[in-house]
Amino acid sequence: MLELNIQRFAVPFRRTSKTKKRMRRTHLKKEVGAIDKCSKCGAVIRPHRACTKCGNYKNKEVIKIKEEEKVA
Numbered sequence: 382m383l384e385l386n387i388q389r390f391a392v393p394f395r396r397t398s399k400t401k402k403r404m405r406r407t408h409l410k411k412e413v414g415a416i417d418k419c420s421k422c423g424a425v426i427r428p429h430r431a432c433t434k435c436g437n438y439k440n441k442e443v444i445k446i447k448e449e450e451k452v453a
């Protein structure tokens with residue numbers, strides 16, 4: 382015969398309230414990664430990386446960026 386024993390695992394005694402559920406989930410949020418600003422053009426860049434808009438890093442031009450790309 383097929384044995385049906387439902388009480389083999391932990392069963393919550395009470396339903397979790399909306400407040401308790403929301404309190405628990407306050408820790409479950411996406412974190413914004415590290416964000417910095419280019420010292421030359423002010424564009425939002427990632428730290429320790431050359432600016433993708435003007436190609437500057439520590440006030441020096443390290444990458445040549447085409448004029449067409451600068452406009453766009």
Ligand SMILES: [Zn+2]
Nearest residue numbers: 419422432435
């Ligand atoms: Zn820049």
